[in-house]
Amino acid sequence: MDVLKPQIGDWWHALLQGAGLSSGWIVFLDALVITLILLGLGLTSVLFAVWLERKLAARVQDRLGPNRVGPYGLVQTVADALKLLTKEDITPDNAERLSYNLAPGLAVFAVLMLLLVIPFGPGLIGADINVGVLYLVAMGSVGIMAILMAGWSSNNKYALLGGFRAVAQLLSYEIPMILAMSVPVLFAGTMSMEKLVEQQAHGRWFGVVMPAAFFLYFLAALAENERTPFDLLEADSEIVAGYHIEYSGMKFAWFFLAFFLNTLILSAIATTLFLGGWRGPFVEQVPALGIFYFLAKSFVLVFAFMWIRATFPRLRIDQMMAFAWKVMVPTGLVLVLVAAVFVKLPVAPLVRDVLLFLVNVFILLVVAGLVGRHLRLQIKRLSEGAAVVS
Amino acid sequence: MLNTYAVIGLYALVALTFPFIVLLFARLVRPSKPNPLKNSTYECGMETIGDTWVQFRAQYYLFALVFVVFDVEVVFLYPWAVAYGKLGLFALVEMALFIGLLAVALVYAWRKGILEWQ
Numbered sequence: 001m002d003v004l005k006p007q008i009g010d011w012w013h014a015l016l017q018g019a020g021l022s023s024g025w026i027v028f029l030d031a032l033v034i035t036l037i038l039l040g041l042g043l044t045s046v047l048f049a050v051w052l053e054r055k056l057a058a059r060v061q062d063r064l065g066p067n068r069v070g071p072y073g074l075v076q077t078v079a080d081a082l083k084l085l086t087k088e089d090i091t092p093d094n095a096e097r098l099s100y101n102l103a104p105g106l107a108v109f110a111v112l113m114l115l116l117v118i119p120f121g122p123g124l125i126g127a128d129i130n131v132g133v134l135y136l137v138a139m140g141s142v143g144i145m146a147i148l149m150a151g152w153s154s155n156n157k158y159a160l161l162g163g164f165r166a167v168a169q170l171l172s173y174e175i176p177m178i179l180a181m182s183v184p185v186l187f188a189g190t191m192s193m194e195k196l197v198e199q200q201a202h203g204r205w206f207g208v209v210m211p212a213a214f215f216l217y218f219l220a221a222l223a224e225n226e227r228t229p230f231d232l233l234e235a236d237s238e239i240v241a242g243y244h245i246e247y248s249g250m251k252f253a254w255f256f257l258a259f260f261l262n263t264l265i266l267s268a269i270a271t272t273l274f275l276g277g278w279r280g281p282f283v284e285q286v287p288a289l290g291i292f293y294f295l296a297k298s299f300v301l302v303f304a305f306m307w308i309r310a311t312f313p314r315l316r317i318d319q320m321m322a323f324a325w326k327v328m329v330p331t332g333l334v335l336v337l338v339a340a341v342f343v344k345l346p347v348a349p350l351v352r353d354v355l356l357f358l359v360n361v362f363i364l365l366v367v368a369g370l371v372g373r374h375l376r377l378q379i380k381r382l383s384e385g386a387a388v389v390s
Numbered sequence: 391m392l393n394t395y396a397v398i399g400l401y402a403l404v405a406l407t408f409p410f411i412v413l414l415f416a417r418l419v420r421p422s423k424p425n426p427l428k429n430s431t432y433e434c435g436m437e438t439i440g441d442t443w444v445q446f447r448a449q450y451y452l453f454a455l456v457f458v459v460f461d462v463e464v465v466f467l468y469p470w471a472v473a474y475g476k477l478g479l480f481a482l483v484e485m486a487l488f489i490g491l492l493a494v495a496l497v498y499a500w501r502k503g504i505l506e507w508q
Contacts, residue, residue: 027393027396028396028400030393030396030397031393031396031397031399031400031401032400034397034401035397035400035401035404035405038401039404039405039408085412085415085416085419085420086416086419086420086421087420088420088421088422088423089416089417089420089422090424090428090429091429092429092430092431093426093429093430093431094431094442101413104409104413105406105409105410105413108405108408108409109402109405109406109409112405112408113401113402113405116397116398116401126397126401127394127395127397127398127401128394129394129395129398133468134468137464152443154431155431155442155443156431156432156438156442157438157442158432160442160443160446164446164450167450167454168450168453171453171454171457172453172457174457174461175457175460175461175464178461178464178467179464179467182464182467182468182471185468185471185472186471186474189471189472189473189474189475189476190472191468191472245432246431246432249416249420250412250413250416250420251413254409254413317507318506318507321453321505321507322505322506322507325453325456325496325500325505326500326505329460329496330493330496333489333492333493336467336485336489337485337486337489340474340482340485340486341482343474343475344479344482
């Protein structure tokens with residue numbers, strides 16, 4: 001299925017060789033073109049995502065949202081970006097200057113690096129490395145460091161609290177996320193993002209076979225993206241804005257960009273790992289359709305992210321930590337073992353998939369039931385007047 | 391294969407320098423009129439009292455410790471998951487034992503009250 005990139009690539013390489021360039025130069029120019037395409041794609045898609053989020057949140061709250069700059073306010077984000085670029089950039093006197101200035105750039109770097117291993121269509125991938133999923137996990141952690149640097153170096157108590165909360169939350173939710181991501185790897189027997197999509201042929205999406213793993217990933221992604229109901233690290237009513245409170249101008253814009261690009265990329269990863277990536281009807285005949293399917297699936301998830309943000313209240317920090325360690329981590333461990341047992345089961349693939357689906361639904365129901373029972377007990381105890389924490 | 395890593399190298403270089411180049415550019419076009427009041431911590435509110443860089447609560451440290459245990463587990467989990475199809479039933483038993491041990495550790499931490507946020 002390596003269709004699109006080789007076709008364009010052959011034409012491109014013939015052109016370069018015709019111009020009489022050495023192979024070293026061709027490798028360099030290849031890399032340069034991929035880099036520029038991915039950066040351009042990443043930055044422009046953020047402009048659209050910001051507009052989408054504002055428009056959606058406005059509709060949920062019975063407002064119109066941006067509607068002045070351009071048709072449907074589409075160019076509003078460009079205007080905002082220009083405004084942020086020309087806005088005065090204030091560095092507090094007490095700030096630790098080196099990490100204060102490094103943090104926004106590092107946050108953007110960490111997110112941009114993730115774009116490299118996402119397959120947008122058949123063969124359309126920046127770098128198809130054989131450790132793709134591990135690369136995603138590793139690069140995802142760099143962003144946490146940027147947030148801690150920003151929170152600590154601002155020398156502001158709100159920012160520091162935001163930074164601490166960020167590290168506690170992002171680290172805790174990384175574990176269930178990694179466990180959920182290991183399930184597709186287990187099925188496919190590869191960590192290459194391109195091969196993971198190839199393994200999900202004939203509608204056998206890993207998210208359909210293992211809905212519980214997909215759900216676990218989705219919840220963890222919400223937390224990793226600092227979105228409601230897990231947005232304590234920038235809870236406006238408690239710590240004003242968290243780690244980026246002292247940032248203004250373009251440095252703030254970088255944190256903002258990193259946040260929105262992260263939303264898009266987490267959805268893209270979910271699409272690749274669980275929803276069949278660019279797979280869909282007739283994609284074998286018309287490979288270009290793959291790009292459409294990929295973007296459509298990703299934006300359905302982005303829509304869900306934004307919808308949840310517009311409608312859900314925020315959790316308390318003890319609830320948030322308890323949910324990660326007492327609900328999601330045990331569920332993740334059980335799911336990995338269940339997947340491993342079923343892969344070795346000596347039955348027909350179809351029977352196995354149906355059984356796995358049923359077991360997954362059962363696990364989801366049991367976990368939801370247990371959490372619900374716990375909550376009902378708490379409410380009962382609270383209404384009886386006893387002081388309950390946890 | 392080497393070409394792939396050439397792409398990653400160049401991309402990493404550009405992705406790392408690009409934000410800072412834009413920041414330098416912004417420096418040229420933006421106004422800069424600092425004054426002591428504007429540059430104070432938490433500009434629009436009251437100065438905070440006392441030092442910011444205080445000792446933080448030990449709770450975060452405990453969570454970090456539990457995290458390290460599980461993060462190391464992942465280092466073993468991913469190679470196992472990749473090779474699982476080629477390995478025999480022994481791989482399953484082995485990983486079940488490993489995850490079982492981790493589960494015991496998690497239960498221990500839970501019973502010890504480390505997972506309670508005070």
